[in-house]
Amino acid sequence: MARILVIDDERSIRSTLKEILEYEGYQMDEAPDGPTALELAAKEKYDVVLCDIKMPLMDGIEVLDKLLIMNDTPVVMISGHGNIETAVDAIKRGAYDYIAKPLDLNRLLITIRNAMEKGSLIKETRVLKRKVSKTYEMIGQSEPIQQIRTMIERVAPTDARVLITGSNGTGKELVARWLHELSNRAEGPFIEVNCAAIPGELIESVLFGHEKGSFTSAIKQRKGDFEQASGGTLFLDEIGDMSLAAQAKVLRALQENKIMRVGGEKDIPVDVRIIAATNKNIVDEIEKRNFREDLYHRLSVILIHVPTLNDRAEDIPLLANYFLTEICETQGKPLLTFDDEALLALQNITWTGNIRELRNVVERLAILCDKIITAEDVELYARPLKK
Numbered sequence: 494m495a496r497i498l499v500i501d502d503e504r505s506i507r508s509t510l511k512e513i514l515e516y517e518g519y520q521m522d523e524a525p526d527g528p529t530a531l532e533l534a535a536k537e538k539y540d541v542v543l544c545d546i547k548m549p550l551m552d553g554i555e556v557l558d559k560l561l562i563m564n565d566t567p568v569v570m571i572s573g574h575g576n577i578e579t580a581v582d583a584i585k586r587g588a589y590d591y592i593a594k595p596l597d598l599n600r601l602l603i604t605i606r607n608a609m610e611k612g613s614l615i616k617e618t619r620v621l622k623r624k625v626s627k628t629y630e631m632i633g634q635s636e637p638i639q640q641i642r643t644m645i646e647r648v649a650p651t652d653a654r655v656l657i658t659g660s661n662g663t664g665k666e667l668v669a670r671w672l673h674e675l676s677n678r679a680e681g682p683f684i685e686v687n688c689a690a691i692p693g694e695l696i697e698s699v700l701f702g703h704e705k706g707s708f709t710s711a712i713k714q715r716k717g718d719f720e721q722a723s724g725g726t727l728f729l730d731e732i733g734d735m736s737l738a739a740q741a742k743v744l745r746a747l748q749e750n751k752i753m754r755v756g757g758e759k760d761i762p763v764d765v766r767i768i769a770a771t772n773k774n775i776v777d778e779i780e781k782r783n784f785r786e787d788l789y790h791r792l793s794v795i796l797i798h799v800p801t802l803n804d805r806a807e808d809i810p811l812l813a814n815y816f817l818t819e820i821c822e823t824q825g826k827p828l829l830t831f832d833d834e835a836l837l838a839l840q841n842i843t844w845t846g847n848i849r850e851l852r853n854v855v856e857r858l859a860i861l862c863d864k865i866i867t868a869e870d871v872e873l874y875a876r877p878l879k880k
Contacts, residue, residue, distance in 0.1 A: 495518075498530060498534065499522070499523045511523060526551065531559055540567075541612070543569050543605075546572035546579065553570055553583075565616075566612060572593060641799065644797055649672045652678075652766050654768070655672060656796050656797070658796065658797070659770075661846065665770040665772075669768045673726040678725050684721050685730060688729055688735040693736040696735065700742070701742065701746075703757075728768045730769075730770050731772065732769040737783075750762060769792045809836070813851065829864060829866055834868035839875070
């Protein structure tokens with residue numbers, strides 16, 4: 494049941510609103526002045542606050558300012574002495590709406606409903622942002638990770654192209670995400686293309702788009718990822734698996750900042766920052782003639798190598814505890830803990846799948862173990878295929 498706080502020095506107004514709101518299914522608390530209201534707001538969570546402007550002890554505008562500092566609950570100002578200037582001032586300070594007395598019942602109820610919807614959206618947005626920030630958090634205090642953080646902070650504000658290298662599961666996408674989030678393009682799109690997952694005959698259409706009728710299944714025009722990422726960042730993951738034909742077109746796009754859709758006849762300007770990643774040794778691929786050397790030099794203005802988990806084993810306890818907390822919260826399980834021997838056992842494993850493998854193992858342990866995870870649990874469940 495939604496909870497509403499009404500702040501008004503007139504008992505008759507509070508009584509009338511209480512009768513109306515409770516009839517409509519709301520739970521209502523009331524306060525005759527600002528200090529009392531602030532005490533209630535500090536103890537209870539309200540979905541909407543209705544606040545009079547002219548009150549003794551503390552006026553409504555001051556109460557509004559203090560409420561907005563405390564939380565994001567929508568505040569609707571009400572007054573029988575107001576004017577346009579007062580309403581505008583209240584809205585500018587952060588009030589959701591302003592309603593003049595005598596109160597129009599229909600407008601009041603619609604305003605409350607709309608304010609509650611806004612409050613729900615704010616809460617959902619906050620939860621999503623928290624999830625996103627946790628998803629892309631960089632965990633670790635080892636020297637290699639500290640160096641990567643320093644490099645990201647220096648390189649991110651520029652438009653320099655970056656080539657990220659490292660084995661599968663080391664966190665190359667995480668580095669790319671942080672380069673984008675800390676850049677001047679952070680408000681723009683972050684478009685990811687897995688070059689290894691797209692068939693060679695489709696990669697050009699994915700990257701550059703196509704015109705309607707340019708090939709059999711092209712039933713409508715499509716903007717490519719270069720266009721969609723304009724103003725933001727295009728992350729070319731596993732670029733070492735891109736075909737030579739596509740490499741040639743990417744090289745042209747980087748040289749001229751223009752692309753042409755498949756089947757198109759005109760160049761389209763694009764403003765995009767390129768970040769690429771690969772798990773291959775590009776120098777070896779160049780020698781095998783699988784990768785263009787000129788494209789490599791275009792992409793590798795900045796090189797960032799992400800170490801394997803075995804090369805940063807001191808970070809394993811931090812990562813394991815972080816994943817365990819996250820997994821328990823997500824699955825609604827009581828929080829489990831590792832004992833010291835279990836963490837040491839995790840550090841002694843050779844992680845061929847790196848961080849991705851470690852997270853999977855921690856999830857397995859969280860599901861199969863109770864309360865405290867021991868070294869015996871790690872031995873039993875960390876390598877289920879071990880003979």
